[in-house]
Each structure stands twice: as C-alpha cells, then as structure tokens.
Amino acid sequence: MGNGYSSVRKTSDIKKTYHVPDCRYVSGHSIGIIAVDLKYPKLPGNVVNATTYDFPVLYKKVEFQIEQLFEGDAKLKDTIIAAAKELEKEGVRAVVGACGFFANFQKDVADALEIPAFLSSMVQLPMIKTGLKSGKKIGIITASGNDITDKMLRDMGVTPEDCYIEDIGSVEGFKTIRYEYPYLDNESVAQTIVQAAKNLVEQHDDVGAILLECSDIPPYAYMVQDEVGLPVFDFITLINWAHHATTQKPYFGYF
Template sequence: MILKGGFTNYGEDIGVLMLDTVFPRPPGDIGNARSYDFPVRYKTVRGALATKIMGDHPDADLIAPFITAARELEAEGVKAITTSCGFLGPFQKEIAAAVNIPVFTSSLLQAPIIHAMLPPGKIIGVFTERAHHLNDDHFKGVGWSMKDIPVQVQGMKPDAEFPATYIGNRKELNIDVLKEEMLEMTREFMATCENPGAILFECTNMCPFASFVAKESGLPVFDVNTLIHMFYGAANPRRYL
C-alpha cells in the first residue's frame, strides 16, 4: 500500500471557519469538537464579530478574510469547508469559487432538500435568533427563495437571553434558560404555523437543543450538524463488501 502526502495533518475532513467569539460552546455546538465522532479542523477569522455578520447583509469587508481562511484550510488538507454562522449564506458563491473543495456556508442550503421531502403545502420553520434580520437575500445566497419554498422565519422575543448570550458574546451561559427559550420558540411556531412540516436551524448555536425541539414539535429538525454529517458520510462511505 502506498500513501500520498502533501499535508502536515491528516484525517480532518471538515474545516470550520469560525467567527471571532469567546462565548461558551456546549456539546452539539459547531465550535465544540466533541460534537462529532470524527476530527474537525477549526480556523478563526479574526475580526469576524457576530455583530458584523448579523443584519440584513453580512459586512462585505469580511469576504476577503473568509476567503483567505478558506484557502488556508484547503491547503491544510480538509475535504470540505463550513462556517459557524448561517448568516454567512450570502458569502456562499464567493467562498466556493475561491477553493477547489466543497463549501457549505450555511445550514440554509438544506431547505430545497427538505422541501422536496415534504408533502405539498408543508411549511419549513426557519429558526433564528433575530427574525427581522433574516431575509430572502440570505436564502438567495444559498440558491433558493422564499417565493418558491414556503418558510416561516421564527425568531426569539426581544429580551431573550439566547441572542444576548451569543450575539452579545458573553463568557457565560445558562443552559436551562436557553433550553426553555428554544422550547418557547418551538411552541410559538407550532401555534402560529398553518401547516408545519419541518424545522431548520439557521443558527449553529441552537444545535445542542435539537433533540428537545424535535420532541416538543414532533417534527424533524435540520441544522448545520445534519449537513456536516451528510457530507462526512459522502466523503467516507460505509464499506459493505
């Protein structure tokens, strides 16, 4: 058997472009390496603060440093690149064009697949921290529009601890409080959506609470982790023979 080299490190198939943050990341969060049963490689984009990403459009000045970091991950041997914030969807085309490996900037890329799975008329609940910031430009950035795929963007109440923790970049978080806010958002979605079919987390920090949301809603829950696992499975197919 002959092995080919070219890199310093091996076995880290997924590269993650991280925002410049200090808040805690419990298991399930994309920024906690124990969220995965396989190694991942992280690269922090310095200056990419959550406040520069959240909004109607992410700060265009950040495209260049994200591309630089993506190219560094590619040079370090990863097979695919993702990011730690779904609001980076508008950067999808630019980053994907800058490297020669697959890029999935946002969990929102899954919406067309979810839509195709569901019976006609079913609505996807897109869960985010601040609903008023998430718009069709974010969706179009990853290849689809709410004109074609029925979604209900579900945000949190203005005084919620969740966005105060993550967008505010606090160094402490209260798991019990955040869990209850996720369940509260789920109940609100189920009560107001006419025909709910699935839930899609835009926010990667919501992933630790996916099992609780699925149990509360009775719906399948998709997030950045389902996307990461899908690619990892494609890059490392199970051997049957």
C-alpha cells in the first residue's frame, strides 16, 4: 500500500505473506505525541495519559522549560524536529504535540516530515471558524494568554478578530498544573476551567464554540459543554480525527 501503510483486515489476510521494507521493534501506533517532561498528576483525558485513547499511541519525551515553548524560543526548533522524526521513523502515521504552544513550530515540523503533523490543538481553528455562522467567534481557554500572539493566530489560519482569549494560567485554581505541583487540586482546576468558559459566553454573546488550548484541560471538556451548551474542541478531538483519517477501516452492516 502507498506511504508504507499495511494492514490486516479480514481472516483471508492471515494467509498472506507480508514483506515490510522497514521492520520495527513495535508497531500498530497511529499517533506519535511529543511530550514535554513535566512532572505532575495527569488524569485520563489528558493528552499524556495513554488511557485517554481507544487506540495505541507512541510518546517521545523532550526536555526543556515549558515557558520556552510558550514563548516560541527558536532554540527548541531542532529538538522538536528531531523528536518528530524519531516518531516518524518508529512508524506513526501522524505527529501531534502535547501543548497548544507547539503551534510555534507547526510549519517547521510539517515541512520536516513525510507524514502529517498537527502539533497544536489550535490547528483546528480554521475548521471551527468554517462551521460557525457568520459573525460568530471562537472562545479560546489557554494556560498562557499573553503568548497567543496575533501572528500565531494568523499562522493557525484565523485572524485575531475571530477569537476571544480567556487566560487561566495566572488563576489561583490552575496553579497545581501550571507550576508542576506534585498533587492535583482537581476540584479547583475544574472550577477554574468552567468559570473561564462562563466568562467567555457572559462577556461575549457571539461566541459560537470553545477551543481548549492546553493539553491538560480535556478531562474537563464535558463540564464546559454542560455549562455553556456549545461545541467544545480540544486536543482529543484533534487526535481522534487524525487517528481515524490515518487508520480507515471497512464498514460492516446490512442494507
């Protein structure tokens, strides 16, 4: 099959002989995830909790200060590209990052690989915008509002005027994640995120959807949706989309 894809789909396939030009020590993971080495509890639903997924994923750890990633420090470029290439070599079919601020390196990594790279939850912004009624905007809940620049939004395919930014990085209730505490104040984090969503819709009546930038926030996506009644996009909607696009399966049923 093209692009190195090979699959076993039905009983008759077991009888085939497979010749794989680039055999690896492990296989079957569609998504590779670049994860910064951060030490704090990570709930199911977090990008770097493997139980979040109904399919195998492969992680690659990178080591630098998260603030460098927020700021788009150019010194990180080679490290991030190297991690992405290692994941590609191990046979993943798409690469993502475990922080929305990998958006700073989206083009660099996409240009360096032969497989797709969807490094940030924010690559979904143009698709969300396309689906919304004219005049509706996207509310972004983020761990570092000051670092979502106009340039970043334009690089992601939208304009600053398309979005409202709600920063939770400096909110007291989010500090156990933001500053790598060895424990998680789950109730406080949940309240902080839900309140951020409420702030967006109360202050802006033209919000049509919510995007959760941070890879730590998806465990609370259902709470946000329960509270504001809007579509909620996050890293997991992105990763599920990329997985299904790269591992299409036959349909069974009747007609």
